[in-house]
Amino acid sequence: QVQLVESGGGLVQAGGSLRLSCAASRSIFSINAMGWYRQAPGKQRDLVAVITSGGSTNYADSVKGRFTISRDNAKSTVSLQMNSLKPEDTAVYYCYALIVTTSNWGQGTQVTVSS
Numbered sequence: 001q002v003q004l005v006e007s008g009g010g011l012v013q014a015g016g017s018l019r020l021s022c023a024a025s026r027s028i029f030s031i032n033a034m035g036w037y038r039q040a041p042g043k044q045r046d047l048v049a050v051i052t053s054g055g056s057t058n059y060a061d062s063v064k065g066r067f068t069i070s071r072d073n074a075k076s077t078v079s080l081q082m083n084s085l086k087p088e089d090t091a092v093y094y095c096y097a098l099i100v101t102t103s104n105w106g107q108g109t110q111v112t113v114s115s
Contacts, residue, residue: 001099001102001104002024002025002026002028002029002031002097002099002104003024003025003104004022004023004024004025004095004096004097004105004106005023005025005095005106005107006020006021006022006093006095006106006108006109007020007021007022007023007105008020008021008109009093009109010110010111010112011112011113011114012085012111012112012113012114013113013114014086014087014113014114014115015065015084015085016085016113017081017082017083017085018082018085018101018111019079019080019081019082020078020079020082020095020109020111021077021078021079021080022034022078022080022095022106023076023077024068024076024077024078024097025076026076027076028071028076028077028078028097029053029073030053031053031097031099031101032052032092032098032100033050033052033053033097033098034051034095034096034098035048035052035069035095035096036049036050036069036078036080036093036094036095036096037042037093037094037096038089038091038093039092039094040091040092043061045094046087046111047060048063048067048068048080048093049063049067050069050096051070051078053079055071055089057069060086063082064087066082066083066084067080067081067082067083068080068081069081070109078095078113080093082111084113085111085113086113087113087114087115088113089111089113090111090112090113091106091110091111092109092110093108093109093110093111094107094108094113101110105108
């Protein structure tokens, strides 16, 4: 298992940028996939972006071209660069790690985009 701690959330105006980071409690070199999900009030938790151990990435259609996920195995971190933010990006963002078949979650970080 792994402990995940997110940071970097906050309040930003529409069109602005934020960078989220997720620090893992152990090496992420062998973790199958890591990524970010988000959950807005009254809605389900949805995938935002994922990156595999091989470096392949996948994004939700709503964030393609605006968000970029990356991982630094040496620092055991996964980051999400969010540009051109929109009010509909407002949500709690959760870091995620899939280890074999077990899902691991961080506590979440709030991102609020004002119009």
